[in-house]
Amino acid sequence: MPEHPPPPPGSINHPPMLDLTIDNITPNVERINSQSGDRRLTYLMSRLTSHLHDFARETRLSSEEWMAALDFLVGCGQISSDVRHEFILLSDVLGLSLLVDSINHPKPSRSTEGSVLGPFHTHDAPVLPNGSLMSHDPEGEPMLAVCRIVSTDGKPLPGAMVDIWETDSSGHYDVQHAGRQDPSERCILESDADGRFCFRGIKPVSYPIPNDGPVGKLLEKLKRHCWRPAHVHFMFQKDGYDNLITALYLRGDPFVESDAVFGVKASLVIDLEKITAEWLESEKKEGRTYEGVKEGEWLLKRDFVLVTEEETKALRNKNAKEAMEVMGLKVRLEDGLPVPEIDASDLD
Amino acid sequence: MPEHPPPPPGSINHPPMLDLTIDNITPNVERINSQSGDRRLTYLMSRLTSHLHDFARETRLSSEEWMAALDFLVGCGQISSDVRHEFILLSDVLGLSLLVDSINHPKPSRSTEGSVLGPFHTHDAPVLPNGSLMSHDPEGEPMLAVCRIVSTDGKPLPGAMVDIWETDSSGHYDVQHAGRQDPSERCILESDADGRFCFRGIKPVSYPIPNDGPVGKLLEKLKRHCWRPAHVHFMFQKDGYDNLITALYLRGDPFVESDAVFGVKASLVIDLEKITAEWLESEKKEGRTYEGVKEGEWLLKRDFVLVTEEETKALRNKNAKEAMEVMGLKVRLEDGLPVPEIDASDLD
Structure with a gap:
């Protein structure tokens, strides 16, 4: 049986989350996932949450479809092995x-x-x-x-x-x-x-x-x-x-x-x-x-x-910058990867 | 060893897919996933593909992050059991x-x-x-x-x-x-x-x-x-x-x-x-x-x-219709769930 770990310092000090609804849950989940101090992780989780939630909202995903999808994912994990991914x-x-x-x-x-x-x-x-x-x-x-x-x-x-x-x-x-x-x-x-x-x-x-x-x-x-x-x-x-x-x-x-x-x-x-x-x-x-x-x-x-690695890196960064501009995303590149311009820790 | 199944009729008759790029892969994947005749499935796959691809494009998802995410998902499947999901x-x-x-x-x-x-x-x-x-x-x-x-x-x-x-x-x-x-x-x-x-x-x-x-x-x-x-x-x-x-x-x-x-x-x-x-x-x-x-x-x-089921259904449909309007999505509701207004099979 796992031991009960204490909550990390500060992890219960965010704004209270009560009464989350279809309309307000996304920013709340994004905020709670922005505490790691790892800007790249914050950005990945924010985009993931936004897309995942929009997917559910746009499809009005039914409880049965949701369950079928989660069971499908379990099945994918369980058939995987050292020689099959x-x-x-x-x-x-x-x-x-x-x-x-x-x-x-x-x-x-x-x-x-x-x-x-x-x-x-x-x-x-x-x-x-x-x-x-x-x-x-x-x-x-x-x-x-x-x-x-x-x-x-x-x-x-x-x-x-x-x-x-x-x-x-x-x-x-x-x-x-x-x-x-x-x-x-x-x-x-x-x-x-x-x-x-x-x-x-x-x-x-x-x-x-x-x-x-x-x-x-x-x-x-x-x-x-x-x-x-x-x-x-x-x-x-x-x-x-x-x-x-x-x-x-x-x-x-x-x-x-x-x-x-x-x-x-x-x-x-x-x-x-x-x-x-x-x-x-x-x-x-x-x-x-x-x-x-x-x-x-x-x-x-x-x-x-x-x-060469050098030429690839330059081209990758150029493509990333252009794409961010076209998509109008407020990010900057760190090690060639987008991170938020401002993240939650800047606001503390 | 699995037998080699023949391709379903028509499944190789779509427009040729050569030279798929960052910019053109999404509509191609959506199209190939639109052949089932099941409008709801077509809609779910289309929204899934669009969000999944946009996530990768917006984050410039690195190969290492992609691999770590796929391994994470395998891990989730493998720890699951009859009493843990x-x-x-x-x-x-x-x-x-x-x-x-x-x-x-x-x-x-x-x-x-x-x-x-x-x-x-x-x-x-x-x-x-x-x-x-x-x-x-x-x-x-x-x-x-x-x-x-x-x-x-x-x-x-x-x-x-x-x-x-x-x-x-x-x-x-x-x-x-x-x-x-x-x-x-x-x-x-x-x-x-x-x-x-x-x-x-x-x-x-x-x-x-x-x-x-x-x-x-x-x-x-x-x-x-x-x-x-x-x-x-x-x-x-x-x-x-x-x-x-x-x-x-x-x-x-x-x-x-x-x-x-x-x-x-x-x-x-x-x-x-x-x-x-x-x-x-x-x-x-x-x-x-x-x-x-x-x-x-x-x-x-x-x-x-x-x-009552009746009241819930009416409210669910009302919410769905309003949400589709706000999001400007071209869909209609079938059994309360959005499907494309027009799908690939209408174009054949």
Whole structure:
């Protein structure tokens, strides 16, 4: 049984809250949530309360709908595990993930665009040498990926760590298989002196996001499909550069224009090629050989353009300032994040 | 492993969604969520998406904050159980519960006001005869409650079922004790021919809401206290009358003006009396005796005024219409709930 904690000093000294109504509850809740001295937290709670309450007022949310929503949220928490995050999935299908990524990782036009992380990235992918086989699925169609990482001024970026993950040929990530032992269809590579990295995977396939939980049931109610177009995930990390979370999508996939999680950008849609004797020969002339690959197998070629942290931060701040002006919000930026111009503690 | 479901007919035939940005993602998500043919669901999802996205845009929600929020929600789901609903608690401390109750159960001025249900109502309270002892806590200060249920025109309402629950003298509900066997400090009574009901409980004490979970940690971060003023919960059900969920609060409690869940209304704050020989005698003259009560013990006297379903519905609809007009929303009411004036299916 929890002990009964004493109230923090001052926490019962605010204006009395009696007779809260539909019309006056919001400012009262905002005020009581403004005592932490953490301006950012105050701002987040104030906007959250305002939107949550307006949602209830605008929809005249019924008690039954309220209860159903709270039970839905419990269900999302209870189906989540170390290898499944139903709230990321919920955020994905509501477009929030894409939006948050766009806000945090703005891309100048000459760089590679971002896409959603999704719920299937893990932290146990093996670090492999370039050229390694990262898929152990005998049913998959072999695909060699030959890529390069450059800066926005076209210089190769060596020593970048690249996290790569995709499904097997049945459209499931390794973590979706019961009894998963070792990671498969995932690896971490390091770009070489020329900024290059390469791996042997399989041609990605379209697949449904997990549809056996509350989020799947929601999509069903909404008569939405739960499919993602075929893609390979990439995450790039290099000191001094903004982390890039992105994916490449296959042109011609039936779901490329209706991705259930809104991740597709036109610039990230690619055509696979086929490996030819000529290409292998020309690569060999450059001193690059690929063990275990055969003519006629799939070939993914792609350059990725990373942006410096500095440029990203400047662009993010510029976007934030412009947005605040357009929305007419009385805030200032602290560490790039909006906080109230004046908060309750200034008034004490 | 889940089977791969086919996409529902038509679900990939909407306008292509490529290149979604901070500025255009919201209408796209609203559109894809408008295909169910259920206008109410369409409206709820549209308002939810709009508020959720605006929240992220206005706060420039950082990726770290987004992840922390999603992990917080998983935590709320995982600590929930048959006897603990952390999302109700979250809704309570954000003022949403009080707001939803106020929207759904508007009270004409001559009726008893509502209060929050809280997370501790159960469905296993015993139905007891009037006058029963419902608390088995020897440490509690005995309190006799003598109440009456009437309609707004003052007529007694017999045959109403009244669900009553309170904590023990340590400030814990029965379900908060490990190894709980039978319900205690809770019962269901039926009002008699005069609309009366009475029970023997204990004088309520102030107590903290469960503070060992994610919601408790949030309150701590916000430097809010987690206390509720001493109260007894009541829930009334009678055919033809709007369910009344309310509570009575003790005047003089240190938390009566700073309830952590915003439940207190001035009209629900009461003074307890003491049982006197004179009062017992005068009750006896009316043919009412109370077994097991003693002079000097606490006495709670209160009338509760229920409102007909019809009157509540009319008032709820009137409030909804006025609110929609003030907010300038283009909606109409169906079964008392707003739906879009025009939805996507009208445009097909």
